Each structure stands twice: as structure tokens, then as C-alpha cells.
Amino acid sequence: MSAALLTLTVMLSTPVACPPELGHIRWDGVEAAAAGLDVRGTLWDRDRDGKASRGDVMRIDEARRGPSPLTLDQTWIVLKGELAGDIDRGLKRSLARKQVHMACETPFELKGVPAFTSGPALARHLQRQDPGAPAPVSAADAARAEMQGWAQSLCRSKRSISKDDLARRLETHAAREQKHIERGVRQRMAREVAAEYAAACTKLALPDGLTFD
Numbered sequence: 001m002s003a004a005l006l007t008l009t010v011m012l013s014t015p016v017a018c019p020p021e022l023g024h025i026r027w028d029g030v031e032a033a034a035a036g037l038d039v040r041g042t043l044w045d046r047d048r049d050g051k052a053s054r055g056d057v058m059r060i061d062e063a064r065r066g067p068s069p070l071t072l073d074q075t076w077i078v079l080k081g082e083l084a085g086d087i088d089r090g091l092k093r094s095l096a097r098k099q100v101h102m103a104c105e106t107p108f109e110l111k112g113v114p115a116f117t118s119g120p121a122l123a124r125h126l127q128r129q130d131p132g133a134p135a136p137v138s139a140a141d142a143a144r145a146e147m148q149g150w151a152q153s154l155c156r157s158k159r160s161i162s163k164d165d166l167a168r169r170l171e172t173h174a175a176r177e178q179k180h181i182e183r184g185v186r187q188r189m190a191r192e193v194a195a196e197y198a199a200a201c202t203k204l205a206l207p208d209g210l211t212f213d
Contacts, residue, residue, distance in 0.1 A: 017050065018104035024048050028101040030058070032090025034083070034119035036142070037126060038064045043091065044105070052088035054080050057110060063126050070130040076110065077125075081117030082180075143181045144189050147174060151197040161201040167194035 018024055025045040030052075032039055040062040046055050060075040079087055094100045116122045120139055147170055154161060154169060161169070171190035178186055 018048070022104040023106040024104070025050070026103050026105040027091060027094075028103075029099050030087070030091050030094050031099070032087045032094075034063075034086065034126075035123035035139070036065060037070070037119075037123045039122075039126075043087065046107075052079060052084055052091045054084050056084065056087075057113065058087060060126065070126055072126060072129050075126065075129070076113045077122065078113050078115035080115045083116050083118050083122060086119050139180060140185060140189075143174070143178050143186070144193065146178070147189055147193045148196070151193050151201075155197055155201040157201075158203065160203040163194045163198040163201075166197060166201055167191045170194060 025048070027043045027045075030041055030043045039060050041058050041060045043052055044057045045051070046057055047053060052058075056079045058077050058079060060072065060077065063070045063072055091100070114125070116125065150170055150173055151166060154166060167190045170193055171187050174181065174186040174190060175183075181189075
């Protein structure tokens with residue numbers, strides 16, 4: 001095995017730390033999700049903690065909604081809040097798939113780079129660069145669609161589920177899976193979705209020998 005290949009193998013399989021004189025890590029080819037958009041870009045580990053975190057810089061090289069790419073200018077952002085966690089999860093998945101190239105790079109100065117705290121905020125920023133693309137899906141709409149999927153699964157049961165019971169089940173599941181949505185909003189959506197699927201969750205018991213044929 002050549003020295004270059006051995007170095008690359010080590011970089012892909014172990015944490016990378018750049019000596020101070022060589023600067024910080026740059027990850028190329030990081031993929032992550034942001035409110036319905038799939039983004040791909042280059043990430044700089046400004047604080048040298050070995051992960052995507054608050055204050056790190058990312059250049060968005062590509063953004064897609066499904067198969068459709070957005071038309072983007074060169075887009076630089078600073079990570080903050082929940083967005084830093086979203087990008088870090090994307091970085092870990094990208095590293096696990098061995099699709100990321102890592103290198104040490106000398107620090108550089110950036111001015112006027114906008115900071116974003118959430119995926120929806122970043123999606124709106126990218127959306128404004130491509131007015132022809134569909135509008136980003138809001139967090140509430142995405143949560144409702146997810147809840148509708150749960151209702152469909154529950155209603156496949158052979159037993160009837162009352163509207164009130166369905167609403168309770170949906171809200172209980174949402175309390176675990178949708179903590180980013182306010183409790184009152186979760187409860188309201190659970191009641192509304194339960195009303196939508198009440199008929200599908202009702203199983204009619206027919207007398208012996210009677211069918212709908």
C-alpha cells in the first residue's frame with residue numbers, strides 16, 4: 001500500500017486533528033438535510049473540536065429538493081443552534097459512507113457571513129436565491145405529514161380505534177418524536193388528524209353471512 005493511500009485510509013477511519021501550525025480540518029463533500037432540502041458543501045472546523053459545531057463555517061455547494069437542484073450563488077454560512085447539530089449528523093453519515101475528503105487548511109478571515117440557527121431558516125435563505133423552486137416545507141406542515149403517516153399505520157389494524165383514542169396515541173407519539181413542535185400545536189394537530197382518519201380507523205362488524213359484495 002502506498003504512503004498516500006495509507007494516509008487517506010487512516011484519515012477516513014480515525015478522528016483527524018490538525019497541528020496548530022497546519023490550521024484546522026476542512027471536510028469536502030458533506031451532505032445534510034435542511035427542512036426538505038438536501039444540501040452538499042464544504043465545512044471548516046473553526047474551533048478545532050473535530051465536529052460541526054457553533055461558529056464553524058460551511059460553503060453550500062449544492063442544494064436540491066428531491067431531484068430538482070436549486071440555482072445558487074456561492075453561499076457561505078456560519079453554523080449556530082440546531083443547525084449545527086443537523087450538519088454534524090450529516091457529517092457523521094457522510095464520514096460513515098466514506099464520501100468525505102478531509103484536509104488540514106490554514107485559517108482564513110471571513111467578513112459579513114450570515115449565521116443560521118435552524119434548517120428552516122437556511123432553507124428560506126437558499127430558496128430566495130431560486131424563486132422558481134417550490135416553497136420550503138414549514139416545520140408544522142412536516143410534522144403534520146409525519147403524523148398522518150402514523151395515523152395511516154395505526155388504522156391498518158383489524159380493530160377499530162376511536163377518534164379520541166387515535167388522537168391520544170398520535171399526541172403521545174408526537175411528544176417523543178416532535179419535541180421541536182410546541183405541545184399545544186401537537187395536541188391540536190393530533191385532534192385534527194384523528195378527525196381526518198376516524199372513518200378509516202372504524203372497522204364495521206358485519207353479521208354472519210353478510211358481506212358488501
